[in-house]
Amino acid sequence: MTTISCNVDVIEALTPTVNRVVLTPAEPVTFESGQYLQLYLSDSDKRPFSIASTPAQPQLELHIGGAVADQYASQALAHLLQQHQLKQPVQAEIGLGNAQFRADSERPLILVAGGTGFSYVYSIAQSIAATKVDRPVFVYWGVREQAALYHNATMQQWAAQNSKYRFIPVVQQLDESWQGRSGMVHEAVLEDFVSLEAYDIYVAGPFAMAGVVRSAFIEQGAHREHMFGDAFAYI
Ligand SMILES: Cc1cc2nc3c(=O)[nH]c(=O)nc-3n(C[C@H](O)[C@H](O)[C@H](O)COP(=O)(O)OP(=O)(O)OC[C@H]3O[C@@H](n4cnc5c(N)ncnc54)[C@H](O)[C@@H]3O)c2cc1C
Numbered sequence: 001m002t003t004i005s006c007n008v009d010v011i012e013a014l015t016p017t018v019n020r021v022v023l024t025p026a027e028p029v030t031f032e033s034g035q036y037l038q039l040y041l042s043d044s045d046k047r048p049f050s051i052a053s054t055p056a057q058p059q060l061e062l063h064i065g066g067a068v069a070d071q072y073a074s075q076a077l078a079h080l081l082q083q084h085q086l087k088q089p090v091q092a093e094i095g096l097g098n099a100q101f102r103a104d105s106e107r108p109l110i111l112v113a114g115g116t117g118f119s120y121v122y123s124i125a126q127s128i129a130a131t132k133v134d135r136p137v138f139v140y141w142g143v144r145e146q147a148a149l150y151h152n153a154t155m156q157q158w159a160a161q162n163s164k165y166r167f168i169p170v171v172q173q174l175d176e177s178w179q180g181r182s183g184m185v186h187e188a189v190l191e192d193f194v195s196l197e198a199y200d201i202y203v204a205g206p207f208a209m210a211g212v213v214r215s216a217f218i219e220q221g222a223h224r225e226h227m228f229g230d231a232f233a234y235i
Pocket of ligand 1: 072231
């Protein structure tokens with residue numbers, strides 16, 4: 001874990017409630033794909049955000065928000081916006097978490113994101129493509145409504161790179177214009193795999209989702225030691 005200072009270079013809307021934030025660290029930083037940083041709002045208020053970019057990229061990307069605007073995200077964004085306008089840096093701890101991508105495993109992969117948990121999955125998916133991982137990789141992204149799939153096209157392109165990669169967006173609310181999967185994201189995974197025994201499984205999203213995933217996936221054969229998600233430590 002290292003404390004770093006970063007300029008806030010970009011804050012832009014991905015959806016009406018989710019923002020993309022780009023930070024430029026004052027010095028080169030070390031972390032692994034799938035780790036998170038803690039943004040300092042004050043000395044006693046540090047908030048975790050998954051890093052959407054990869055260690056190979058010079059800037060740090062965050063996706064901040066959620067389906068429902070809440071203070072967790074809005075206070076962090078207000079701080080970032082203030083520092084951006086004042087041209088002052090923000091402080092963060094980086095290289096946190098134990099749910100980073102295990103590149104040395106031989107097992108096929110299932111990545112499951114709920115809402116802005118996509119940030120975590122996006123970092124790992126980009127590293128998989130960049131290092132040409134040649135194992136089956138299934139990326140599931142569950143959102144409440146279609147409009148929240150802010151990187152749908154990017155992920156469709158990602159899946160087109162390798163015949164072993166699949167991207168499965170899952171929209172929770174009924175929507176006549178949506179042709180894809182619907183319901184809760186964990187239900188789609190449970191429908192698609194008779195057994196989850198063979199897989200490495202990476203998970204990020206609301207705590208309630210992480211809890212359901214953990215118990216339901218283990219019941220369907222997943223090994224706890226092959227399931228990775230920093231939310232598990234909070235529930
Ligand atoms: C280590 C860590 C990293 C974090 N990183 C970020 C970050 O990068 N950005 C950020 O904004 N916040 C982050 N948070 C805070 C928090 O995890 C997010 O605010 C939260 O995931 C946002 O969810 P959402 O509103 O986008 O999802 P929602 O829109 O609430 O849910 C999305 C989907 O998840 C599934 N789901 C939701 N609830 C349930 C349920 N009860 N049962 C089953 N499935 C369900 C459904 O498929 C649903 O469509 C982080 C927290 C921690 C601890």
